[in-house]
Amino acid sequence: MFLHLVVAANFAELVSVTILSRHGQRTQMGETIYYTPDKDLMQGHLTKLGMKQHLILGQRLRKHYSATNIFGDSYSPSRIYARSTNIPRTLQSAVSQLSGYFENGNGPDNSTTIPIQTEVNDEDYILQAYVKCEYVAKSVQAFRGSPQYVKWEEEHKAVFEQATALVGIPINSTNVEQLNSELEFKALDVPLTDIEQQVAKSVSDASTDLWKLAFNISDPRYERGLNGMIFGEFFRSNPAIDLQNHNKPHQRTLHTSQAYENSYNVRLYSAHDTTIFAILHSFKVDITHIPKVASAFIVELHTEKDGAPYFEFYYVVNSTQDASRPLASDMTQLTPKGCDNAKCPVSTFQKAWENQTYLHTNLHTYLANDCGNTQSYVPDPTVIYKGGKTGVVFGFLTVTAMLVIAAMWMIVMTCVEKVKKSKQGTYQKLSDQSETSD
Ligand SMILES: *[C@@H]1O[C@H](CO)[C@@H](O)[C@H](O)[C@H]1NC(C)=O
Ligand SMILES: *[C@@H]1O[C@H](CO)[C@@H](O)[C@H](O)[C@H]1NC(C)=O
Ligand SMILES: *[C@@H]1O[C@H](CO)[C@@H](O)[C@H](O)[C@H]1NC(C)=O
Ligand SMILES: *[C@@H]1O[C@H](CO)[C@@H](O)[C@H](O)[C@H]1NC(C)=O
Ligand SMILES: *[C@@H]1O[C@H](CO)[C@@H](O)[C@H](O)[C@H]1NC(C)=O
Numbered sequence: 001m002f003l004h005l006v007v008a009a010n011f012a013e014l015v016s017v018t019i020l021s022r023h024g025q026r027t028q029m030g031e032t033i034y035y036t037p038d039k040d041l042m043q044g045h046l047t048k049l050g051m052k053q054h055l056i057l058g059q060r061l062r063k064h065y066s067a068t069n070i071f072g073d074s075y076s077p078s079r080i081y082a083r084s085t086n087i088p089r090t091l092q093s094a095v096s097q098l099s100g101y102f103e104n105g106n107g108p109d110n111s112t113t114i115p116i117q118t119e120v121n122d123e124d125y126i127l128q129a130y131v132k133c134e135y136v137a138k139s140v141q142a143f144r145g146s147p148q149y150v151k152w153e154e155e156h157k158a159v160f161e162q163a164t165a166l167v168g169i170p171i172n173s174t175n176v177e178q179l180n181s182e183l184e185f186k187a188l189d190v191p192l193t194d195i196e197q198q199v200a201k202s203v204s205d206a207s208t209d210l211w212k213l214a215f216n217i218s219d220p221r222y223e224r225g226l227n228g229m230i231f232g233e234f235f236r237s238n239p240a241i242d243l244q245n246h247n248k249p250h251q252r253t254l255h256t257s258q259a260y261e262n263s264y265n266v267r268l269y270s271a272h273d274t275t276i277f278a279i280l281h282s283f284k285v286d287i288t289h290i291p292k293v294a295s296a297f298i299v300e301l302h303t304e305k306d307g308a309p310y311f312e313f314y315y316v317v318n319s320t321q322d323a324s325r326p327l328a329s330d331m332t333q334l335t336p337k338g339c340d341n342a343k344c345p346v347s348t349f350q351k352a353w354e355n356q357t358y359l360h361t362n363l364h365t366y367l368a369n370d371c372g373n374t375q376s377y378v379p380d381p382t383v384i385y386k387g388g389k390t391g392v393v394f395g396f397l398t399v400t401a402m403l404v405i406a407a408m409w410m411i412v413m414t415c416v417e418k419v420k421k422s423k424q425g426t427y428q429k430l431s432d433q434s435e436t437s438d
Pocket of ligand 2: 172173
């Protein structure tokens with residue numbers, strides 16, 4: 001009872017919670033090296049365990065915040081917002097996590113049915129800037145040819161040999177990260193042998209080192225390109241934060257969406273290890289492993305008694321299959337740069353991160369300055385846009401009507417050309433989407 005009261009007091013001024021989580025356990029992508037769970041499922045899809053992990057994460061979140069009214073007793077569209085990358089496993093993770101938010105859902109048989117917004121992958125700068133932002137992608141590519149990379153490869157020869165001996169096919173810099181994932185997934189299904197545990201540890205350390213080098217964020221432009229838009233999400237419309245109307249979302253984030261005009265209390269972003277890793281790196285967290293499946297980064301927005309807003313940031317390190325384990329026992333509190341302690345006034349954060357953060361109104365600036373010119377997103381030449389067919393319907397038209405139509409056609413084509421210019425890349429094929437991030 002006493003504990004409960006303490007928690008309630010702590011949360012008295014909680015305004016909103018933003019959860020950015022990695023998808024749960026998935027099947028393999030590409031050729032299996034060593035282990036794949038649920039072989040019968042499609043590649044890269046969420047496994048049943050992956051669904052369970054997110055269902056349980058959702059339940060633990062609800063319990064953790066139960067002393068507040070942040071989730072509400074039942075789903076309300078003005079309270080809860082969910083967004084996912086446009087990839088099956090993250091969408092499935094979002095569905096699963098949202099099902100854990102309420103004891104009695106809003107759907108038939110008490111199921112939970114909550115809309116999930118998504119964005120075409122080529123325009124998802126919030127959750128997938130790692131691959132979509134040209135400057136970021138080029139920096140990562142350049143890293144693969146750098147002396148640091150060669151050094152990393154040299155230093156990990158023994159790890160590759162040890163791993164090769166275990167799995168029976170050559171393990172090197174190109175597939176060590178995949179083996180790391182596969183061992184992570186296997187450990188969730190069956191206990192690893194001693195040798196497997198050893199290899200899992202060294203392969204995890206090697207992959208984590210590699211990522212730390214690749215996500216080297218001492219270049220402000222790189223950091224902005226990678227994280228700028230998602231940092232902007234922390235400031236999305238909320239009465240507790242007055243941003244002089246700078247918090248209006250850009251249209252581009254809305255075209256599939258429930259309008260982002262409400263003061264959401266809970267916002268779920270379903271994404272990837274890369275998304276979380278980049279943020280942790282920006283936060284200067286001492287990262288010991290690549291974010292595990294169903295791990296999460298959490299942003300709490302509180303207000304002081306006088307109404308002054310402040311952030312608290314947490315990293316949910318471990319997911320678990322135990323719904324009764326308190327979430328707090330797996331949460332590590334983070335202190336962002338610029339803040340004296342973990343309780344970081346919004347104005348302090350905003351000032352300290354002014355060069356890293358993009359608000360939605362600045363999408364064009366972001367694209368032009370930090371992600372390269374949007375014109376450079378040329379469609380894949382192998383993809384041909386098959387528009388509607390023009391039928392032969394002119395036989396009965398009078399000359400006048402044809403002239404009017406011709407004039408209208410020219411106007412329309414001019415517009416189409418403009419739209420094409422500004423939206424190049426929209427027709428890029430999506431089939432390779434699941435290969436670009438984990
Ligand atoms: C739905 O929840 C209500 C309230 O807890 C309960 O009475 C009812 O039996 C549940 N229905 C189903 C189909 O589980
Ligand atoms: C890694 O090994 C694979 C075969 O397993 C090979 O195709 C690839 O070229 C190797 N890459 C490097 C960088 O050695
Ligand atoms: C990190 O980036 C800085 C500046 O961009 C560069 O000087 C440094 O060599 C990089 N470090 C690594 C390990 O790539
Ligand atoms: C996560 O789990 C590992 C191993 O089970 C444990 O050592 C570690 O302390 C846990 N971390 C947190 C923050 O609970
Ligand atoms: C942001 O960049 C400007 C221009 O380089 C610099 O003057 C300012 O100190 C930077 N702000 C922070 C908080 O680092």
